[in-house]
Amino acid sequence: MSTEGAGALSISSGSHGTAMVIHAVGELDYDYAPMLRRELTQVWSGADPMPPLILDLAGLTFCDSTGLAELLWILRRSQEGSTRLVLTGVSRTLRHMLAMTGLLSRFTVSASVEEALRDG
Numbered sequence: 001m002s003t004e005g006a007g008a009l010s011i012s013s014g015s016h017g018t019a020m021v022i023h024a025v026g027e028l029d030y031d032y033a034p035m036l037r038r039e040l041t042q043v044w045s046g047a048d049p050m051p052p053l054i055l056d057l058a059g060l061t062f063c064d065s066t067g068l069a070e071l072l073w074i075l076r077r078s079q080e081g082s083t084r085l086v087l088t089g090v091s092r093t094l095r096h097m098l099a100m101t102g103l104l105s106r107f108t109v110s111a112s113v114e115e116a117l118r119d120g
Contacts, residue, residue, distance in 0.1 A: 008032055008062075011039045019052040019084075019120065021113055025059030028067030036070055040077070050081035054116045058089025068097060075106060084108070086116040 009032035013022045020043050024036060044050050055074065057063075063071075071087075078085035086108045090098070098104035110116040 009035050010059075011035055013039060013043055015051070016054075016113075016117055017120075019054055019117060021054045021056060021117075023056045023059060025061075027062040028057075028060055028070065029062060029064040030066040033066045033070040037073065040074060044077065044081065050078070050083040052084040052086075052120065053078055054086045054088055054110075054113055056088045056113050057091070057094065058112075060089075060091065060094065063094050063097065068101065068103070071107075072103070084120075086110050086119075088113050088116050 009024065009026040009028065011022060011024055013020060015021070022036075022039060022043070026032065028036065040053075043053075053074070055071075060067075075085055088110045089112065090109050095104065095109075098107065110119060
């Protein structure tokens with residue numbers, strides 16, 4: 001398990017069976033989105049095949065357009081690697097942003113990490 005935290009975003013990751021679970025807590029914005037990208041790059045580097053990814057966003061307090069762009073990058077990378085991506089803990093505000101931008105239907109969303117692991 002790795003943890004990276006400085007300022008307004010903290011990220012932790014760990015494997016659960018064959019899936020990798022990443023927890024993001026704080027602000028996913030211009031200043032902190034690169035932290036999430038570094039963590040995912042590290043998780044996915046050399047992984048063949050890439051493990052299924054559950055991205056737990058229950059702890060996010062803020063997400064701006066850069067954060068949305070980061071979620072799209074993660075989606076694209078998971079599709080390129082033919083791996084499953086599930087967003088969990090999506091707040092009402094983030095769900096609304098995804099819906100208003102037409103992106104919600106592109107993501108698989110589960111209520112919780114446990115549900116995503118069960119639906120595996």
